Amino acid sequence: MKKCPSNMIELMHNYLDEEISPEDELILREHLHECAKCSQHFNDLKKTVAFIQHSSHLVPSDDFTAKVMARLPKERKTVRLSRWLKKHPMITAASLFFALMMGSLFTTWNGEQQFSVSTKENVMIKGNTVIVPEGEVVNGDIVVRNGSIKIEGKVNGNVTVIHGEKHLASAGQVTGEIEEINEIFDWIWYNIKAVMKDTLKTFEPE
Amino acid sequence: MESLVKNRIKAIKKGDQNAYAEIVEIYKNKVYQLCYRMLGNRHEAEDVAQEAFIRAYINIHTYNPDMKFSSWLYRIATNLSIDRIRKKKPDFYLDAEVRGTDGLTMYSQLASTDASPEDTLESLELQEIVQKAILKLPEKYRSVIVLKYIEELSLQEISEILDLPVGTVKTRIHRGREALRKQLGHL
Missing domain, CATH: 1.10.10.10 (Winged helix-like DNA-binding domain superfamily/Winged helix DNA-binding domain)
Known part of the structure; x- marks a missing residue:
């Protein structure tokens, strides 16, 4: 029996890797045809590959992904926050609105340092003090900013003093509520009440 | 598929951990299979496959996008499997x-x-x-x-x-x- 060419095994593997030139393939085929030993070797190799390829595919446990995620190091806080915000657009919008509201209220609280009064009717103004003189009647609400009010006459309505003091003389009379606002929280509360009142008014029948 | 993976990796690099769950879902079978065939034990394969995903996450910044992500992931899984084989060798x-x-x-x-x-x-x-x-x-x-x-x-x-x-x-x-x-x- 003739000795097999030494490169036959290599050609077989090149064939299995699908990296064989047509000429080499022809040489291989011819040799396999006449050499039982090499033919057996080649068949065994092909069978081996088939066994490996057809080995069953296993799958990991169902909670594989959950387990991996649980073992990951904690992510950065900013990322968690931004994802949370994306998931809850309503809360985000509401809190943004609230923050802006608070901001604007705060600026108006600090910003308006000028004395002002809502009505000029039947009142006297002395410096930063509004006086409702004895015997005079003011119809409607009075709001005084950055000043004080002295009531000696009568007010048919509410009196509100922001950043100031109220002095009610014994003869003075106020039919509505009388309020002094000197703290930021009072100011916020006052604004909220004002908004609520306005809102309710719009719903009231004419 | 590749573009989805690229997209998710960008999110992960920014620190979005949830994007990583999708990556794990896509590759878990392949990675598990690789580990199982290397180790021949389901329990160990599961352990090493998980470890591979965690390593990939931690080292995501060293991933070079010119390479296929799967190739990078398989490299980590292969290396970890080989490490495990070496550690447990009984018949030296x-x-x-x-x-x-x-x-x-x-x-x-x-x-x-x-x-x-x-x-x-x-x-x-x-x-x-x-x-x-x-x-x-x-x-x-x-x-x-x-x-x-x-x-x-x-x-x-x-x-x-x-x-x-x-x-x-x-x-x-x-x-x-x-x-x-x-x-x-x-x-």
Whole structure:
């Protein structure tokens, strides 16, 4: 029996890797045809590959992904926050609105340092003090900013003093509520009440 | 698919952990399979596969987007599996390389004689024999064979994953196939 060419095994593997030139393939085929030993070797190799390829595919446990995620190091806080915000657009919008509201209220609280009064009717103004003189009647609400009010006459309505003091003389009379606002929280509360009142008014029948 | 993965990786690099769950879902079967064939034990495979995903997440900043993400992930999984094999080696002497065979150990020289041809009709049994034969391969042949025949990757991809020249990958596949033939060819 003739000795097999030494490169036959290599050609077989090149064939299995699908990296064989047509000429080499022809040489291989011819040799396999006449050499039982090499033919057996080649068949065994092909069978081996088939066994490996057809080995069953296993799958990991169902909670594989959950387990991996649980073992990951904690992510950065900013990322968690931004994802949370994306998931809850309503809360985000509401809190943004609230923050802006608070901001604007705060600026108006600090910003308006000028004395002002809502009505000029039947009142006297002395410096930063509004006086409702004895015997005079003011119809409607009075709001005084950055000043004080002295009531000696009568007010048919509410009196509100922001950043100031109220002095009610014994003869003075106020039919509505009388309020002094000197703290930021009072100011916020006052604004909220004002908004609520306005809102309710719009719903009231004419 | 590749663009989805690229997109998710960008989100992960920014720190979005939830994007990583999608990546795990996409690759978990492949990675698990790779680890199982390398280790031959379901429990260990699960453990090493999880470890691979965690390593990939932690080192995501070292991932080079020019490389396929799967290749990078398989590299991590292969290396971790090999580390695990080395740690647990019980029969140290059997793994000593046989001189002149470039990495073939006593394992691959042992003929597998524990199965008679009748038994091989039993598919489950055959599975076991095949897995045992793979496990008898030294790591460097085992990894190329698993990547080629279980993961069905091209020589090019395997060369990228293992960071070896294509020629070396080819040689290892040839030797690995020969070693397997000695165990499985007669069935």
